[in-house]
Amino acid sequence: MTVTTQNPAVAQVDSSVNTESLTQVTRYKVYTQRQFDKIEPLKRLSPEQRFEIEVVANVLPFRVNEYVIQELINWDNVPNDPVFQLTFPQRGMIAPEDYDRMADLIKRGADRKEITQLASEIHGHLNPHPAGQQEMNVPVYEGEPLGGMQHKYRETVLFFPSQGQVCHSYCTFCFRWAQFVGNTELRFASHEAEKLHGYLKNEPEVTDLLFTGGDPMVMRTRHWENYLEPFLTPELEHVQTIRIGTKSLTFWPQRYVTDEDADDLLRLLERLVNQGKHIALMAHFNHWQEMQTPIVREAIRRLRDAGVVIRAQAPLIDHINNDPDIWVRMWHEQVQMGIIPYYMFVERDTGAKRYFELPLARTHEVYQQAIQKVSGLARTARGPSMSAGPGKVEIQGITEINGEKVFVLRFIQGRNPDWVQRPFFAKYDPEATWLDDLKPAFGADKFFFEDEYAQMAGDGKIIY
Numbered sequence: 001m002t003v004t005t006q007n008p009a010v011a012q013v014d015s016s017v018n019t020e021s022l023t024q025v026t027r028y029k030v031y032t033q034r035q036f037d038k039i040e041p042l043k044r045l046s047p048e049q050r051f052e053i054e055v056v057a058n059v060l061p062f063r064v065n066e067y068v069i070q071e072l073i074n075w076d077n078v079p080n081d082p083v084f085q086l087t088f089p090q091r092g093m094i095a096p097e098d099y100d101r102m103a104d105l106i107k108r109g110a111d112r113k114e115i116t117q118l119a120s121e122i123h124g125h126l127n128p129h130p131a132g133q134q135e136m137n138v139p140v141y142e143g144e145p146l147g148g149m150q151h152k153y154r155e156t157v158l159f160f161p162s163q164g165q166v167c168h169s170y171c172t173f174c175f176r177w178a179q180f181v182g183n184t185e186l187r188f189a190s191h192e193a194e195k196l197h198g199y200l201k202n203e204p205e206v207t208d209l210l211f212t213g214g215d216p217m218v219m220r221t222r223h224w225e226n227y228l229e230p231f232l233t234p235e236l237e238h239v240q241t242i243r244i245g246t247k248s249l250t251f252w253p254q255r256y257v258t259d260e261d262a263d264d265l266l267r268l269l270e271r272l273v274n275q276g277k278h279i280a281l282m283a284h285f286n287h288w289q290e291m292q293t294p295i296v297r298e299a300i301r302r303l304r305d306a307g308v309v310i311r312a313q314a315p316l317i318d319h320i321n322n323d324p325d326i327w328v329r330m331w332h333e334q335v336q337m338g339i340i341p342y343y344m345f346v347e348r349d350t351g352a353k354r355y356f357e358l359p360l361a362r363t364h365e366v367y368q369q370a371i372q373k374v375s376g377l378a379r380t381a382r383g384p385s386m387s388a389g390p391g392k393v394e395i396q397g398i399t400e401i402n403g404e405k406v407f408v409l410r411f412i413q414g415r416n417p418d419w420v421q422r423p424f425f426a427k428y429d430p431e432a433t434w435l436d437d438l439k440p441a442f443g444a445d446k447f448f449f450e451d452e453y454a455q456m457a458g459d460g461k462i463i464y
């Protein structure tokens, strides 16, 4: 490969690296529900197992690429393999009655239209828009709502570039699953880089811009140039941090190593860094198994050499990482590679939640046990945190006050910045899995933020 990065340290190392030998898969090849029967290793499963996957793949988004299949999944460990669980639909992900209805349609060879109709009906049961995201956070610019943006917290704007509305593979637990099931009404989209820049020029309080998706790293570098180069100008100087939320280090690390425009991408990021921007790649790792291949390690090394800071976040989910030791090893290895652990999330109340959810009490237990076993450098991971309507709510602990067992909670991030870092208390409930299951402790009739949040919602309807 050609050496094109400007950083001499990178150039020296790269010239001795044969990137082809870092991976067996350099050409991106993807399988969706339609090419399902072309996936070679699936033939090792029983016909019943394959049928179950097919049924659920007709309801929830399914997309997996050759790199994941060949280099991340340990097929000797299927179906328990964590990356298999992360990418292949499982029977328990939809309700038994929904499963049976879809299975019947497929068995009797129903047509596409009938299958799609039932799928949309099932989608309606799966809380497609958690946390009031569509209703409450859309910014307005020159009198027009900006569909591809969310501005929920004062200092940070989320942007969904229209070219980044798919992923290299789909996660079975994805909270944005509704964007990928073909219902265009559910899509966030924006074709307009100028509107993004125009809006931000008038918002001096915004210091952070977060590119998200889908996965924005599916975009070609020339699109990135279009979006990012204007941040080098004085009008956008107040936007100091550009975050990129991506699972590409898991699903396609080739993006940073062997893709045709990989070097151009790194050079672009390096240019922004050299001008004083903080470029943060918000990586999503659910399990240490995603971080073992030579190519992901090379991708991480190259990003860091370009001056990019990599932070890691992920939800805690049953069947994939419900074990403190998985987090201990993952956080430990991240710190070794120079990645900063950032958040442990609680699985959102949407999609395949029935399969992945864990009681809040368990999420706290996993977090606490994991944190206790790592060095202070890995204790930068906060959580378990619920990204709910009013803000990011962290479970800080479980304790007893005046004989009442309670959850101790705090806002890590709030719709009103004044809520942040105020401890508050909920009655302990061993079954609660989300904020809306919780009741205030000590006989209070509401949480301290509720009146204000209801007012913000306008119609007084509170969405968690």
Ligand SMILES: *Cc1c(COP(=O)(O)O)cnc(C)c1O
Residues within 6 Å of the ligand: 150, 152, 153, 156, 157, 158, 210, 387, 392, 412, 413
């Ligand atoms: C998490 C999140 C952010 C960023 O919050 P930080 O606390 O700065 O990481 C911004 N917007 C939304 C909608 C979020 O969920």
